[in-house]
Amino acid sequence: STFDKHHDVFETLGIQKTNNKGVFDGEWSGSGPIVPSINPVNNQVIAEVVTGTTADLDRALDRVAEAQKIWVEMPIPKRGHVLLAMRDALVKNLQPLGKLVALEMGKILPEGVGEVQEYIDILEYALGLSRMMQGAIIPSERPGHIMLETWNPLGTVGVISAFNFPVAVYGWNSALALVTGNGVLWKPSPTTPLCALAITRILEQTLRQHNLPPALCSLVTGGTDVGVSLTADKRTHVLSFTGSTQVGREVGKVVQGRFGKSILELGGNNAIVVMDDCDIDLAARAILFAAVGTAGQRCTTTRRLIVHESVYDSLIERLIKAYGQVKVGDPLDDGVLCGPLHTEAAVSTYKQVLDSVIKQGGEVLCGGQVLTEGEFEHGNFVVPTLTKVRPDMDIIKNEAFVPILHTMTFKTLDEAIAINNGVAQGLSSSIFTTNPANMFKWIGPKGSDCGIINVNIPTNGAEIGGAFGGEKETGGGRESGSDSWKQYCRRGTCTINYSGALPLAQGINFG
Ligand code: UN1
Numbered sequence: 001s002t003f004d005k006h007h008d009v010f011e012t013l014g015i016q017k018t019n020n021k022g023v024f025d026g027e028w029s030g031s032g033p034i035v036p037s038i039n040p041v042n043n044q045v046i047a048e049v050v051t052g053t054t055a056d057l058d059r060a061l062d063r064v065a066e067a068q069k070i071w072v073e074m075p076i077p078k079r080g081h082v083l084l085a086m087r088d089a090l091v092k093n094l095q096p097l098g099k100l101v102a103l104e105m106g107k108i109l110p111e112g113v114g115e116v117q118e119y120i121d122i123l124e125y126a127l128g129l130s131r132m133m134q135g136a137i138i139p140s141e142r143p144g145h146i147m148l149e150t151w152n153p154l155g156t157v158g159v160i161s162a163f164n165f166p167v168a169v170y171g172w173n174s175a176l177a178l179v180t181g182n183g184v185l186w187k188p189s190p191t192t193p194l195c196a197l198a199i200t201r202i203l204e205q206t207l208r209q210h211n212l213p214p215a216l217c218s219l220v221t222g223g224t225d226v227g228v229s230l231t232a233d234k235r236t237h238v239l240s241f242t243g244s245t246q247v248g249r250e251v252g253k254v255v256q257g258r259f260g261k262s263i264l265e266l267g268g269n270n271a272i273v274v275m276d277d278c279d280i281d282l283a284a285r286a287i288l289f290a291a292v293g294t295a296g297q298r299c300t301t302t303r304r305l306i307v308h309e310s311v312y313d314s315l316i317e318r319l320i321k322a323y324g325q326v327k328v329g330d331p332l333d334d335g336v337l338c339g340p341l342h343t344e345a346a347v348s349t350y351k352q353v354l355d356s357v358i359k360q361g362g363e364v365l366c367g368g369q370v371l372t373e374g375e376f377e378h379g380n381f382v383v384p385t386l387t388k389v390r391p392d393m394d395i396i397k398n399e400a401f402v403p404i405l406h407t408m409t410f411k412t413l414d415e416a417i418a419i420n421n422g423v424a425q426g427l428s429s430s431i432f433t434t435n436p437a438n439m440f441k442w443i444g445p446k447g448s449d450c451g452i453i454n455v456n457i458p459t460n461g462a463e464i465g466g467a468f469g470g471e472k473e474t475g476g477g478r479e480s481g482s483d484s485w486k487q488y489c490r491r492g493t494c495t496i497n498y499s500g501a502l503p504l505a506q507g508i509n510f511g
Contacts, residue, residue, distance in 0.1 A: 003047055005486060006078050006099065013397075014198070019048070020047060022197065022221035023051075025060035026063050030051060031050075032222050033223075034048050034050050035193065036049075036151070037193055037194045038191065039103060040380050043217075043344065043380050048288065049193040051193070051198065057222070057230060060218045060219075061236070065183065067183050068181070068182060069214035077131050079130055080129075081106075081133065083127050085206045085209065089205065090120050094288075097112075099332070100194060100195055104191075106295070108332075108336055111293065115167050120478060122171050123175050126175040131292075133151060135151055138499045141505060142499070143251065143499055145499065147495045154261070155183070156184070157177035157183070158240065166195035170199065173240045174186070182237075204217070239260060245267040245474075251293040254476050261487065263470055265474070265477040266473060268299045268474055270427055271303070271459070272429070272430040273433065274287075278311075279434065280318065284322060292360075296403030297346075299428075300452070301403075301462035303406060304406050304423075316478070320388060328383060350402040352400075357389060360389070362387050365385075367383040367404075370383075371427060386407055389405060416431075425472060426451060426471035428451070428462075430455065431448075451478070
């Protein structure tokens with residue numbers, strides 16, 4: 001079994017084959033259904049988790065709030081030291097954690113390690129922030145007055161994360177939530193509980209070593225009921241949700257209805273525009289990672305390829321060749337670039353998308369097969385696929401989390417931008433060009449309408465230093481770098497009068 005084969009990984013990370021407790025609120029417990037974690041390579045059970053219930057969540061939310069009262073007393077640079085210790089613990093466990101991500105989610109090992117690295121990176125970022133979390137001083141119009149801004153924690157940050165990044169997305173949110181002085185309650189994807197258990201255990205150990213209440217980083221695994229309660233609960237001051245636009249729309253409404261704050265990271269439908277003046281070889285290599293990496297299961301995966309008609313044939317020729325060399329297989333095997341899809345349901349989605357492409361008048365250029373023979377027999381393996389479509393087809397309006405890249409042509413940059421912007425989602429976008437005029441148009445007001453606007457790099461694989469998120473139906477949230485940390489704070493606008501007189505703003509004379 002997977003568990004026995006990788007016993008060392010599970011032992012290092014404190015995971016058992018059965019009876020893993022899926023709730024942590026200072027102590028480990030769990031009173032909900034027993035849920036298996038499945039290996040997408042063979043659809044066999046890796047290990048079992050006793051998940052949480054809404055009653056477990058209710059208790060955990062109180063415990064996080066108690067722990068936060070202690071944490072908030074700690075000076076911010078001292079919080080930074082604790083985050084540094086968390087970072088060191090992750091560095092120490094980088095390989096086993098990366099392997100666990102590969103085993104449970106199905107992405108290849110370098111990408112599994114890479115997403116743990118993102119968590120390490122954001123902890124370093126948060127450590128820096130702990131010395132630089134500055135507010136503004138604002139000129140006052142009144143004599144003897146000063147205005148300034150304070151950034152204080154909101155309380156508890158709820159994080160609902162998705163299967164495709166079972167570690168990094170929690171990492172971004174928790175690092176910023178913690179450095180700004182909040183507690184965190186994590187509800188991971190029901191299909192990647194083991195990653196959540198392993199991470200939470202490492203955080204628990206670090207918090208205990210610093211004599212801090214470990215409930216500060218609480219965990220409740222479970223199903224929709226837990227997610228719904230966490231969303232509706234007033235004790236969740238900020239809710240960071242990563243998932244589908246359909247669910248995110250409801251989450252946003254519920255959180256808004258109680259005047260909580262939400263950070264929404266919803267569907268993407270990302271495009272790459274290829275200009276005739278670009279380095280075609282560089283573009284082809286970028287497109288391969290953008291469309292095939294993580295077997296097409298990143299929010300930032302390129303789904304639409306918009307190519308200048310004069311270079312379309314030569315680019316497609318290169319891509320078909322490159323696709324032909326992609327090794328599909330076990331994500332832990334050397335040389336494999338494309339692991340299995342995370343679930344069997346995704347294999348059906350893959351087939352449905354290809355059916356629709358044909359029905360709507362498109363064609364399959366390469367790939368298009370579900371792999372069922374030999375080592376692939378019991379897993380969720382498909383061949384990365386290129387299609388040729390027209391920009392007006394319905395099939396390219398929706399995001400499908402599978403490695404299918406829809407290609408199309410254009411004549412002018414304006415036309416390409418219109419195609420890029422012509423979908424409901426607005427996460428990531430890239431242009432390949434060597435012409436500065438194209439670059440600046442692309443990033444300007446009449447350019448890409450996405451949250452992530454790249455030039456000569458793929459749509460995926462963002463660094464943590466920039467704000468991560470998208471516009472329109474992607475939800476508008478921003479996580480990770482830049483000033484995203486402010487979302488985990490309440491902003492205080494403070495006007496201090498040291499004049500001894502009482503001049504009113506706007507020159508008002510009252511009595
Ligand atoms: C996601 O797919 O949910 O930019 C996150 C990237 C990664 C994060 C993706 N750094 O592809």
